[in-house]
Amino acid sequence: MIAIYFLIILLSSLQSYSIYAERYHPLAKLWKVDDTEVPELLERERKLILIDEILRPILEQDDFISSFGGTYLEIFENHIVVNTVNYSKVDDLLALSQITPHEAFLYFKEANNSMSQIKSNFEQISLQASLIKPQKVYIYTDMLINNNVIYILDSNLNNTKFINAIKPFNPTIIHANNPPASQNITQSQYVVDSRGLEVEVLGGDGLYNEASGVKCSVGFWATNIYDPNEFYIITAGHCYNSDFHNNLFYYTPWGSESPVLLIGSMVFDFLEYYDFGVIHLDGEDVSPTFSVRNDDADGYRELIITGDAPASSHGVHICKSGRATHFSCGYVLGLNGIFVLGEEGSTYDLIITNMYGGYSDSGGVVVSFVSSENLLSVVVHGIIVTVGPEDCTAQSIDTIFNELKKQTRYDLTLYLGGSRD
The missing domain is CATH 3.30.300 (GMP Synthetase; Chain A, domain 3)
Structure with a gap:
C-alpha cells in the first residue's frame, strides 16, 4: 500500500513537471526555453x-x-x-x-566590412538589379554576416548576368533550401456561426478574393484619422486582381476553404515599389478588432495589439499570423530588403526574416512581443509580403501609412479600439 502511495506521488510530480516545462508561449518555442x-x-x-x-x-x-x-x-x-x-x-x-x-x-x-563600404556596395548592387532585373532574388544587409546578401529563391532561374555584374561588390550569395518534407503545422479549425451575430475578424484570419479565388490573410485593422467609425483592413497589394474591376473580399476562418462573410472591396492597391492593399469594411456582420489570432497555442490563443513600431534591430524576434501556417516566429535578418521579380518589378524597404510561411499567408500581420509583464501584448510591425520555408518578408507599417498619405486621400491609423456607431 505504501509503495502504491509513493508511486502515485511520483507520477503526480512527473505530470506537474511536464506541465511546468511545457513551451506554450511562441517565444518559448522560438528560444527553446520554458515559459x-x-x-x-x-x-x-x-x-x-x-x-x-x-x-x-x-x-x-x-x-x-x-x-x-x-x-x-x-x-x-x-x-x-x-x-x-x-x-x-x-x-x-x-x-x-x-x-x-x-x-x-x-x-x-x-569584422572586415565597415558600414560605409557596406552602404556603398549596397547602392551599386541595387543599381545593377534595377538595370539587369534578376528573377526572384532578395537583396539586403545582414549585420550578423557583416555583408550584403543576395538570396536566390530559385536556383533553376538563370541569374548569371546579375551575379557576374555584382562580383566586384563582394556580396554573400545564399541559395534557398528546398522545403522540408513536413512542416508539422497544426491544422486547427475555427468554427464560425455567423447567424445574426457580428463576427470578430482578427489579424492573421483568412481572406478570399471573390473575383480571382485568391486566398490571403488579414493584416491589421485601421481607421480614418478624421472618421474613427470608418474601418479598413490592410493586407498585401498582390491579393488584388487587376483583371477585375471590383475585388470583393470575404472572411475565411482558419481550417476552412469556404468564404463566410463579406468584408468589403479593395479600394486601393499598391504594387509599384511597395506591396500593400486597403480593404474598406462594407459588411455589416463583421466586427473590427485589435487582436491577433494564435489558435494553436493553449493559453495564448488571442494576442492583443497595443501599438505599432518599426523593426529597428538585427537579431531580434519577430512573429507573424497567417491563414496557411498560422502563428510562427523567427528573427530579423535585414531591414533594407529588396525583392526583385524580373520584369514584374521590385518591392523595397522590406523586413527580411527567417520565419516560415506558406501560400495564402500573404498580407498576414507581423508583430513582436513587447511586455514582460503581459505576454499577450504585441506591437504591429507590418504585413507579410513574400513567403517561403525560411524567408518571409514584411512591408513595414510606417511605410504603408506614409505612402498612403502621400499617394491617396486616405489618412489612416492603426485601430486600437474605440466606438462604432
Whole structure:
C-alpha cells in the first residue's frame, strides 16, 4: 500500500513537471526555453533594443561609419555585437556620454566590412538589379554576416548576368533550401456561426478574393484619422486582381476553404515599389478588432495589439499570423530588403526574416512581443509580403501609412479600439 502511495506521488510530480516545462508561449518555442524564462529574456531583449537605438545613429556618423560595420543583438549573451573594423576607435566611442553607461552590454567583434563600404556596395548592387532585373532574388544587409546578401529563391532561374555584374561588390550569395518534407503545422479549425451575430475578424484570419479565388490573410485593422467609425483592413497589394474591376473580399476562418462573410472591396492597391492593399469594411456582420489570432497555442490563443513600431534591430524576434501556417516566429535578418521579380518589378524597404510561411499567408500581420509583464501584448510591425520555408518578408507599417498619405486621400491609423456607431 505504501509503495502504491509513493508511486502515485511520483507520477503526480512527473505530470506537474511536464506541465511546468511545457513551451506554450511562441517565444518559448522560438528560444527553446520554458515559459517561465520568457519574461526575463523578453525584458533583456527590450533593454538591448533601447541601447541599440542609441548606438546605431552614432555609428552612422562620419567619425565612426568607416570604423564599425553595424550591430546585432544576442539576447542569451545579453549584449550587442558591434562589428569592428578599426579597434583604435573603440575608446572614442566608449568615451561618449551616451555610450559610457552601456559599455557592459557592448561586445566588439572583429569584422572586415565597415558600414560605409557596406552602404556603398549596397547602392551599386541595387543599381545593377534595377538595370539587369534578376528573377526572384532578395537583396539586403545582414549585420550578423557583416555583408550584403543576395538570396536566390530559385536556383533553376538563370541569374548569371546579375551575379557576374555584382562580383566586384563582394556580396554573400545564399541559395534557398528546398522545403522540408513536413512542416508539422497544426491544422486547427475555427468554427464560425455567423447567424445574426457580428463576427470578430482578427489579424492573421483568412481572406478570399471573390473575383480571382485568391486566398490571403488579414493584416491589421485601421481607421480614418478624421472618421474613427470608418474601418479598413490592410493586407498585401498582390491579393488584388487587376483583371477585375471590383475585388470583393470575404472572411475565411482558419481550417476552412469556404468564404463566410463579406468584408468589403479593395479600394486601393499598391504594387509599384511597395506591396500593400486597403480593404474598406462594407459588411455589416463583421466586427473590427485589435487582436491577433494564435489558435494553436493553449493559453495564448488571442494576442492583443497595443501599438505599432518599426523593426529597428538585427537579431531580434519577430512573429507573424497567417491563414496557411498560422502563428510562427523567427528573427530579423535585414531591414533594407529588396525583392526583385524580373520584369514584374521590385518591392523595397522590406523586413527580411527567417520565419516560415506558406501560400495564402500573404498580407498576414507581423508583430513582436513587447511586455514582460503581459505576454499577450504585441506591437504591429507590418504585413507579410513574400513567403517561403525560411524567408518571409514584411512591408513595414510606417511605410504603408506614409505612402498612403502621400499617394491617396486616405489618412489612416492603426485601430486600437474605440466606438462604432
